[in-house]
Amino acid sequence: MKRNRQQSGDDDYENSLFEMINMMTNNGKSRINNDFLLFSEGFKQENNQTFEELKSKILKTGATIMEHPEAFLKVLIHTKLVRSISSNTEKTLNSLLKLGEVKSEEEWKEILTPHELKLLKSHSPKPPLFEMLNPTVILVCTEAEARIGIPLFRIILKLSEGSMNGIVIRPSDLDSYFENSEELLYNLNKQLINPVMNFRDYILLSDNQQEKEEMTRYLLENGASKVIQNLMNPHEVIEDFGQCAVVVSDSILSAEQGKIYFEMKLVGKTEFYLYSELVASVNEFKHLKPLDINRLKHHCISSELLIEARTKSRHMLNMDYENTLLNMSINSEQQLSNMFPNEVFFNALKFLPVQDILNNFSLVNKLARNMCFQDHLWKDICIAYASNYEFLSPFRNEQVLAKTNMPHYIIFRNIINPIIIDYKVVLEHIYSKTKEGESKASFDLIKFNSVLTTALFFEQTTCQDDTVAIGSTKLFGNFDFPSSLHQHPICQRSLILQLNINDLKEKGVGILSIENSPVKHLLPESGILYFFDNGIILHYDGSLSELTRVNNPKKTVCAKVQFYEALFIPKLSEILFSDPFLLRHLLLPSCEGFEYETLRLDEVFSQLIHPKFSNEGARLFGAYSCFSEAQWYRAADEDEDRFIDMDSYVEVGSIISPLYQFPSKNGLYGFGLIVQDGNQTVWKNVENMPNIRTLQPSYFGNFGREIPSKFKKDFKYLTEQFKTAN
Structure with a gap:
């Protein structure tokens, strides 16, 4: 019985496919037209009075008009997810489902016409009838919609990177479609392409803040998902260098060497573009040529600047600070209180959070400030912090601390604290990723x-x-x-x-x-x-x-x-x-x-x-x-x-x-x-x-x-x- 049901399902699937082909060839009397046209809302609004006449003209060519393009494509994506064998493909398809309105597969199906549902009929593991027809999907949308990257525009371009034939054209190019549809499909100059949306993250290279603001505004207005202005921001993360591009301002090529805070080790992983050429490509909807990396090589950041970047992000001290500490000694006659000896305060201080010692207690008076920087206090603090982290365990030993030949306050600020910050930002990222969305993971x-x-x-x-x-x-x-x-x-x-x-x-x-x-x-x-x-x-x-x-x-x-x-x-x-x-x-x-x-x-x-x-x-x-x-x-x-x-x-x-x-x-x-x-x-x-x-x-x-x-x-x-x- 199981085999018979399987055979019956195959017969229904094949009968539906033949029925579709007959419809598209006028029962075999004409050449098959497997074009599917989708129209954006912006186009419909601009051509409201003539839209029905246009639809009639298209149908005479044998092409099919999708009445509910977004719902149709979202259901199509769901059918692709069922057959996906790659985690990267699944990730891409799921990201497309989040564009525009977010509904379940059943909710999208309720919107579709019976004919559209028939096209999406599948018999696992076979693809839907729509894909078996090897269709060409043509989206007609306005240039303004292409620049902001409406969901339909993004979905068509992304799906066309795979097995689907898909293009986006201007309303003015419909006349060319009626004259010679095949020529239109292969004419890149007729297709709407927004190069900004080829990447998820954009990094800006410019030494002028006003210029950065202008570049940021332009990229966001034209479909960029994320723009990073400050390359050294410790909280900025590029999760996929394959989806990242660097946009270089025109003035950068004449900047002084070492002025730009960027490290060129990423050259092999990212694409570089000149801002003016990007603007021209978007305005003219043409492909963008990458910037010649050799023009940027003299901007390689030196190791001194990279070390400086870590020093700032981890709040580390300049080694010259050691001389400042030498001037903060106190003698036995100086007492903070008439009621308690200084030793009582020192014993209490080593149990306080470091922020309270430096930001609160040190403000009481000059003596209190000097007490906050005494070496024996920070030795106890170093040992206490090292006791909480196994990777700092060598610093639980006073003899190991002595090998550094540094005051204990500098040991804490320049070695212990930066590594603890490393640990905390890593954990913060792990917990944010393993707890977001519906799929969660418990972290060991x-x-x-x-x-x-x-x-x-x-x-x-x-x-x-x-x-x-x-x-x-x-x-x-x-x-x-x-x-x-x-x-x-x-x-x-x-x-x-x-x-x-x-x-x-x-x-x-x-x-x-x-x-x-x-x-x-x-x-x-x-x-x-x-x-x-x-x-x-x-x-x-x-x-x-x-x-x-x-x-x-x-x-x-x-x-x-x-x-x-x-x-x-x-x-x-x-x-x-x-x-x-x-x-x-x-x-x-x-x-x-x-x-x-x-x-x-x-x-x-x-x-x-x-x-x-x-x-x-x-x-x-x-x-x-x-x-x-x-x-x-x-x-x-x-x-x-x-x-x-x-x-x-x-x-x-x-x-x-x-x-x-x-x-x-x-x-x-x-x-x-x-x-x-x-x-x-x-x-x-x-x-x-x-x-x-x-x-x-x-x-x-x-x-x-x-x-x-x-x-x-x-x-x-x-x-x-x-x-x-x-």
Whole structure:
């Protein structure tokens, strides 16, 4: 019986299809016309008196007029959702359903005529009759409606990016349709195209606020969903760089170098357009040509400005503030009250919120203000805050705090508080995303906290190699080596990083991340570390006076480095900073249908934590949390036919930890060190190379895309420990 009902359904579906074709070909006597015309409300109002006459003329061509275009398209979108196999497609279709009026599928169906309902009849898994006819959908709307992006206009353009043939034309082009409809369909100059609506988010590049306001007003009036004026606003997030464009003002191309606060690492992900050309394209409804990026390269923001951006967004202090603190000492004769000794107030202050100490108690009088900045008070506050967060746990130890060589107030303001802010803005984003709409997810905070740590990140500024002092920290270029070793084969290798450990520990930078790292015992107390492109790590612990620069005339450019410490959230796959797998299993679905991909966690976290619009780049320390089965096995492996469970992973944080990682065009490469008892990485002297040691074993590769074969060989037993994410 089940098979018979299935056959009956197929027969009804096919009979309906043949009936439609007969209607459109006048029972086979003429060529099929599968054009479907839709008319906007603006067009109907402008042509109210002649609209019925126009409809009659169109029907004579055999074309079909949709009486209820919005309702018809919304029901069509619902039928597409049922057959969708891609989460990205589902996301797009759901966004189209939110344009204009929002109704349920049944409510939209009640509006349709019987003929329209018949066109949308489907027999799963087959598409509706409408799609089987391979129709061409033509929307006729006014230029004003196209500029503001009415729902019909947006829906037709978006659906036409897929399998549907759809165009938008002006009312004046209807005459061309009657003369030669096919020519109209292929004439791009006749079609209404609003390039503003090609993107969801717009970032403005201009050094003039009045110009920014003008650009913002124009974009919003012409259909832009969101315009971002301030690139460094810590609360601005671009959730999809593929739906983001940068609009450059005409004056920007003549601006002074470094004047524009923008970091060009996003060049490969975003489109750039000149404002005047955008205006011309919208007014003339023609395609927009991207701006030549080479015209903007001299506007690359320097690392100093990026560090400055983080400093401002995290309310950090200039290191010169240390001198101010020295002038706030108090002697034993100064008492705030005749009734209680100062020690009573100090004991109470360390239990108050920091805001109350600085914004309220400090205003009592000058002595109270000086008391608020005493070093022993802030030592207690640092330890108290560190006790609340596992990623700050090293600062529960007074000896570790002392290693920073900073007053405790500056430790709090420049290290502890910025990282706590990182943590809070990340949690705020997670909770906002997992609780919005009907689909919600419960967030496992305990599991999330267990994978958090800190890392020491780099910001770099390109410069000529000969401008960097011998022995200084730098990326790429020619490295500095003892003169007696310049003929060694290692000097033919390319340098990735030259790290002067004194630079690293200067002013306490990195102490927290060093202490958090499982490989902290491998970091020498002094000297220089060299990281090479063949995966070799060397350490020189001799005198800097013996170093000279290896001479390779082809390597004239390097990058200066500035360090900053920030929260580090391990990701399973860090290629292109966009794989949300690892964090996905931290979210426990509380209902069906929750779309993890909509969170875009990795991309967003980079923006929330790091200098605005700068991908998190090279870093020291951090952690590997786990590797996926897809990373472990590749198509080229001997297990070519192996079934790969995309949600399967193995935890490796207790076995291997990163020392240094850096981004490249093919993903994130790095140097991993073994921390497992009994098989630890150790320093070994290099034969015939005085004062030089190397780390063995170490593992080098693109851990985001695939696991180094050497590591897979040494730890093959891990394949038995794969488990599936929640």
